[in-house]
Amino acid sequence: MGLREPEVQNQMQKNKNLPPTKKFNRKRVGREFENGMGYMFISPFIIGTVMLTLFPIVYSLYLSFTNFNLVGEADWIGLSNYQEMFTSDPMFKQALEVTFLYAGAGVPLRLVFALLIALALNKVVEAAGLYRTFLYLPSIVGGSVGVAIMWRQLFGNDGALNSVLASMGLPTHSWLGDPDTAIWTLVVLYIWQFGSSMLIFLAGLRNIPKTYYEASSVDGAHKIQQFFKITLPLLTPVILFNLVMQTIQGFMAFTPSFIITAGGPMNSTLLYILYMYRNAFQFFDMGYASALAWFMLLIIAVFTALIFKSSDRWVHYDDN
């Protein structure tokens, strides 16, 4: 519309070339002026996005085809980085496996946990805000270094968990030192930071009309039936949203493995992003790190697409 109108106006102008032009023109100028003004006002955002987001993204794609080592010149090496990733780098495979385990276990468990807490909170009438805040707190401080350090203390050999186990006469375990358990301490941390999903679930639950429950209980449905026949189906759009957001977050986790275990023991907690970081800033192989980043983007894109594709089958929208 914005395109066509001026053309029409131009023609009209050519055809007539008559008095109304003055008024007409002023209107046109006014609109252009307004558009210009609009662009001007959003220009800080546009400039920022282009310079600080778009440019680095495109640049990193370019770097992924080079051997840039942060300080020297970037030489074009074609697909060598990608080739190395898939053919000869054992750590790449290791990092992928760890990350899939982490996200694969952490995301569903966090969602289930968040939903359970939201269901419980939904029943709370008094001081609900207070409970909400307390339960949300771990997520606010979630990505932070402080929590990661605390986690180290909790699961360390002389940590709180082992002290509790010992006091109950149970065998203690080197949770962070054992390659089989270290990744699970990180998964537990991931689950514990359920706050934002929980809040979204809670909002979803509040949106389910009470009348459905009333009607169904008149028909003799019990709580469990109500949950599976009413709550869950009506919550599926929210579940979809949470699933997508959490999947993305799960694949991009970095801090826990960086701080708590440094990828060890035996690289059993080497999350993909940590491996990428290592290549970039410890081995100074920026080109390779960029290639890793783009592959992760692809993985996340594929997963997100799959989730959306599958959503036709299990997500129910209220209005159909």
Next chain:
Amino acid sequence: MKKYLLLMLSVITILLIAACSGGSDEEEASGGNGGENEQSSEETGGSDDGGGDDADQEQITLRMSWWGSQSRHDMTNEIIALYEEQNPHIKIQTEFTGFDGYFEKMAAQAAGNNLPDIMQQNFGEYVNLYASQDLLTDLSPFVEDGTIDLDGVSDTIVDAGKVGGTLVGIPTGTNALVATYDSAAFEDAGIDAPTHDWTWEDYERIAREYHEETGKYGARLNEPGNMFEYYLREKGYALFNEDGTGLGYDDDQLLVDYLSMTKGLIDDGVMPGYDVIQLIKGLEDELIVRGETPLDLTNWSNQVGALENAAGTPIEMVVLPGENNDRGMFLKPSMLWSIGKNSEHKEEAAKFINFFTNTVEVFEIIGSDRGVPIKPEVREALEPNLSDIDQKVYDYVNYVSENSSPADTNFPPSASEVFKALEDTDELVMYGELTPEEGAEQFRMNAERILAK
């Protein structure tokens, strides 16, 4: 009315945008002169007027960076204050962190052509990488014209600051690997403490005896990076070949033997495994400090002071084990002072490095924290007033200087990745995932892949 308001607003916006983009252009163009843009523009203004006749009056800001512990930060700041007092026209702007993160930060600055004027560099793969990218100033002109006075410093020490024949760093002091032990603990257990002429067999025997006697660990787990490199040197090899394109040893049995020794000690409970080691939080938390083992082969001589302070009990030093430990041992610059290639005040930076190298007061403040001073006169001047621990460190480094061979400098730029691969292999073997034979083979494969990149 409304229109005028809009017009005015838009004019203001335009001005703001123009100012913003103008600013960023300028910043990009002058990316080389360091973080303090205001400062540097003032300076350039000043030098235009002065026409370079009297540099003394010109205010100069130098940027300086280092890594280290809190005590090193405090001591270094004290030294800087002393220098600024003596040279009122110099202002030193400091950037310091722990070792973790330091080179990440420097890499980002290097990428922006924005390295500090005075930079603490690390001997080995780090300085080699920076030098190979031509990021560091050749310091030999300053040494030749006497700005940096290195008279009397032994050639091996000066050479350690050279990469490919170019002098890119002045050692802050010298350092050596050291086997530290808690003499009281050995005495209590009735076991003879190690001596300079101990062998690998003695090392295993002592650790095992102590473990049997007390039930505690006989020695700390070794870190493969330094330790295996030393092990190879002691056997007459090197970790990397001469031009840094491959490994410096052909027989995998060397690594098999090394790994088997450690693995055997761990399996028998003499040595803690990685599950214990990875929870150690800094020097103050080390097993030898907590009295859980009397023997620790993983330290450098400049760390012994901090170690003894933390332990609260005398820590003694001997060289690492092996019949040929005089071949295996080497002196290493604890760190190097380098000047960023992009520095606009190379001369002034060199003067500061000279101050740091040649001033007795500097080492009275810093002790042996950055290693033993490289200048004989400084060492001699300090000798009478050394603290007990510094005296021990001096004696030790002195002993090593007479019983060692030159340090290897042929670290390829990807050396840190190779060291990481070695650590990974070590871990896999110690956890029993690989046999020492498999580990040695896997390490060679990974190392060759990394070095071929």
